[in-house]
Amino acid sequence: MKRRDFLKYIGVGGAGGVLGFIFGKVSKPPVGKLMPYLIPDPDIIPGVANWYASLCAHCGAGCGVLVKVMEGRVKKIEGNPEHPVNKGKLCALGQALPQTLYNPDRLKKPLKRTGERGRGQFAEISWEEAVSTVAKNLVDLNKSGNANKAYLLTHPLRGTFAKLAAAFMSSLGTSNIYEYELFQNRNLLYALETSMGLDCIPRYDIENTKYLLSFGADFTSTWVSPVLYSDAYGKMRQAAPGNRGKLVQVEPRMSLTGASADEWVAARPGAECVLALSIAYALVEKGYYRGGEVDAWRSALSKYKPSAAAHIADVPEKRIYEIARDFAKTRPSLAIGGETVSSYQDGVSGLTAVNILNHLAGNNGIKGGVIANAAGEKPDFKKGIAALIDDAAKGRVKTLIINNTNPVFTTPDGAKTVEALKAVGFIVSLASFKDETVALADIVLPLDACLEDWGDDEPNPSVGYPCRTLMQPAVSRAADTLGAGDVFLAVARAVGGKTAGRLKAASYADYLKDAWRDEYAKNKRMSAGTLTFDDFWNASLKKGGWWHPVGETKKAMRVSPSAARDAASKGPSMFEGDAKDFPFYFMLYPHHVHRDGRGANIPWMQELSDPMTSVVWGNWIEINPKTAERLGIREGALVTIESPFGKVSAPAYLYPGIRPDTAAMPIGQGHDAYGRYAQGKGQNPIRILPFKNDLRTGAFAVNSTRVKISPAAREGGIVKLEGTANEAGRDIAQTVSVSEYMKMKKEAV
Amino acid sequence: MPAVILQLRKVTVDKRTYSEVNKDILRLMTKTGPGYYAALGIVASLAGILFFLPWAYQIYRGQGVTGLNVPVLWGVYLVNFVFWVGIAHAGTLISAMLFITKTPWRRAIARGAETMTLFALILVALYIFIHMGRPWNAYWTMPYPNQRELWLNFMSPIMFDVFAIGTYTTSSAVFLYFGMIPDLASLQHQTTGWRKKLYSTLSLGWRGTDAQWTVHGRATMFFSSFIMPLVVSVHSIVSWDFALSLVPGYSQTVFAPYFVTGALLSGLAGVMLMFTIMRWAYPFLTKYVTDYHYDRVGALILALSLVWSYFTCMEVFTGLYANTSLELEHLKFKILTLPYFKLYFLMIFCNSILPLSLIFKKLRVSRPFMLFLCIFVLIGMWLERYLIVPNALSRKFLPFMWHDYTPSWVEVSITLGALMFFVSLFMVSIKLFPVISLFEVKEDIGIPMKHEHRKDGA
């Protein structure tokens, strides 16, 4: 550790002391503005910053952060340089943590529904009332023998809180825990498990690879762990002199990552799986594959000869062979499959095909290839969002606790989510903002921002060795809120009986510390050496968690020809709608900072221009300029996008990086609720999708319909920062060709 | 009386007498009808509503009420600034340059031109404040001693401006006042009440002795020589606000003479417009501002228009010659993109094509035609500045930042309101001070017989 970094890790003791985490003793924010200066907290020295190591909870990547606190206020978030996931770096959304903490639209008190459900009318109530109402409902449910009709719908959980939630639900006599988020890696985990036998997301060693073949993985922007992979990308490009990994991106719509690729392969939407398998066939056919069962592989893949696949995937046969040759001959190489592929109706097949490629090229278990991790959290594949909505609609859900996830926004009209939720007897929503789902709740429990709360995390994908991140409060609560852990404990206490018995901790902070004590006791994973628990705990607080490189996890990663047969049996993915009436494939992708819509309430994120279109404060639809010309659509003109399931409108952005037969829209805008910054910014394209869910994984497929596009007469009100994307021959962002670059032997990098 | 003046060709109608001159001017100054008050009332209230109120609003809200943006940070205010500096050039040209070159027809129109210069410069100064983000700190652009040892950046063309405009305003004011002293002395005898007091105070004891006339003549010569370089320097310096930058469309070596030519062109058009309107309001002025003036000024406008046209061609030509994306994009935007395409050719029509008609003497002396022409030349010259100042900034170096500019209502209103303010100032001033130089016009008439002189009482 660098000395200067060490100095930042000032202990949390003092600030921790002033924070009342026990329910009922929620500490108030420092009185007014003047008091902190008159009677300063021992920790507060005006003008001097305290730094707390913690965890970013803006997405599931689990980056470690350092929080700069001055005068009791969070001033800045920086990456924790020691943290193995993000190594001191942060993405734009992570930087925006303070704007979630100090967001003017945060829920400040518990709420009780007053009006009709869905009208969004609420009255403020006390925590006592809120918690006893919830507890009474659960107790009544139990008494009436309907315990198994209590459900928890939550964002994917990891670490200690996952255990707490499971204990809570099981103590109530139910195992109905549904995890849902729009981009949830369900298909990825399933494909890894079924075809490779992996119980984790492995480490895709992008950093050390020489040839990266990405099937729609926008890994520098939104896929799985953006900071981890952006860092790896930078190193892949320019870490060692003269070595520069090549990136080939296969996707119908050029993503931010695709924009940086050396080659963009605009395969037909849904046919990436076919393309991958044909590359796999070429590997076998040309003898690049050096493993066993050659004949079995050849026959398993025989349906996907490049000559046939070329037509399906709209990629020239020659190019398929070239990719196969480069992928096999460049050592090490690596294939990955991302959101585009996994968001098709048959997302698992495409991801399985990617596993097959890595297997055939011999990329598994090697540096620069696929490296196994320790087991990670995994969803229950049977408990997808569709199953929950179905249960709710059929009246099987009496009480629903929704923890910080927004299915009303992220499911289509056709899912009838609102109707289903209206059929639920009692809804408790744990959230920080009044989003579309919260609007349907009976009781709303306002949550802490992550900078006010305790927590921990085991990143998935991990970093090749055990890693646990600690989240600790950096400032006292800004409003009358509680952490989700404390809410569950408080409810458990109020429910009493077995539940209170199982969850005895006075606060979630205590619960967390106890959980870490257990981990410490095992000592195996944590490698705490000779440290006492208290030292270990304090060291973890200072460091932001505990991690220790103890050698790589060795796991067999084999893909069998039968996996190929499974994947191959499906062919290209289906799109709803007749090609004649609905001529365009419709691709939805997560906005680079709004992600699944969560970032839309942050003013910085609204004003941060989309890197590919430079659009701010709004939504747009991407259409190839040629197509637009044919349809008579000018840039910025409002167009109507109609699928067999509904229509939305958005201004057109003429985007050269998209197939002429495809239209694309970012997900994230179009909120009806969720605060002043998010509301009324365009329309939500998810609404017009069919509600297609993978039967095996329960994943909701967003790339599953065709649409037609018709110009509306109005101007769309698009606001973009770019004057023009044409460099006008001015040689501004200068480039050097690969051959020239290779001649730069003495490159002093 | 210096001999040179006596030898000058007589340009005004010689039938007038000294007393008639006095009476005419006095009538203009003192006989005020309801029409004048009505006109002044309208113009002054327009100045208040269109100029002062929006400006106050702008100071309160910030420069954001304009249409300015990044990269177009110089807009209509700077256009107006340059335009009014141009208008101000007529005074110096006619008073100083034509004095030194002994051009006789200047006498009747010199005072009016000088007055116009002064008021135009007041507008110029106002536009500097209007254009500033923090006008309340405007005095920071002055070199004044202060404890923090803050000093000015004398490399900055903006600083050159401050000094150029400052020098020009001061010397124009002195020149105007100095030239007026004999007239003020003569007026004190013909007026009563506050006017008499005012004129006798301002005339500084002028008695018209030979010695005084000799000093006056020499001093006029001195001031003229002093002020003459300003004709060239002031607008050159203003052009350096642009030419010393690197911005394509600004960084033009041709700008200094181009701007000076344009300034003189618009200045002359301004003077003739003003006299034409005054002749309409006060028909007796026809005796002083005659066809001969129209003929001569018309010829000068023609000459300046030709020079201006040459520079305009050169500006395009050097850009084409440079053949870089920077220069070509700028030209393309300025000349070939709507709506600037229309504005550009309107400018060419106003400043190059229309003035060619002045070849014909008949048109030069036609007052309606000259009125029409002067208005068009002024519009053309305003457009020239508009097509340079914000337009070049719309297409700077980095295409990602290219952005267009449209003036906001505040800018449009202030532009029109400031014009009204100028007109109000002028209208008030013709009632207070002789807009035609009495003694110089009398020089035209020549030295009368002794008895005539006495009868006149001058």
Add this chain to the structure above:
Amino acid sequence: MSGNPIKAIIERLKEFRRPGYYKNYDHKWTMVIDLDRCNGCEACVTACYAENNLPVVGKEDCGNSRVMNWIRVERYVAGEYPDVKVKFIPILCQQCSKAPCELGCPVYATYHNQDGLNVQVYNRCVGTFTCATYCPYDVRRFNWFTYKWDAPLEQQLNPDVTVREMGVMEKCTFCIQRIRAGKDKAKDEGRAVKDGDITPACAQSCPAGAFTFGDLNDPESRVSMLAKSRRRFRLFEELNTEPSVIYLKKVFADGGGNPPVGGHTLAGGHPPVKEGHGG
């Protein structure tokens, strides 16, 4: 110099006229940006917002091109489907050694400090726009209005950095508050500033590690090493502004190098596959 004070002054002034006079000073802060690493994610932009109290102006003023970003990622696109080439270039104040903006400012509100930085004195600025007009890189931002933070968002404001008032010009400072802090700390510890002591917010955040910040006067610094790269170039070098931001060229796989004058066409047909160029 034989004690002639005038001569001494002239000699001193001559120093300033010599190109690279800053070499005589302690530091020459320099940013190297590797375009081959930058993937356009804009983490740098948000980091700068957070560090430097940049206001959010809203949709309408974004449309008026009045967004207050001190660093932006410009994106240029050439070619037509399917041969589309995209390039990103983060642009911040280039901290020109011969800064056109400094020439323009009448009141020295923007001037050169002895670390080779182009500094902006908000208090002194009277808002003539000259600096921004003269800046070839369009990095200067003007406070068109009094910008407000919706309560309680103002609680995040960084006390190390001023909140600027209406009517003044602002721009990237190379995070001068961090430079200041780094120098102070080194001084407190009785040592010289080391390479790596100071990192501006944008550089610190960049997930791809595209930025390197340091002292060009220190021959051992990483920026001094990178500045020797054969991929180096500076933005509009021909303007002779001598920027302190050095870019490293992006490597393009097509063998075509830079787009020809006029933009648009970059590559014809599919790029030739170069066997193993990655290794």
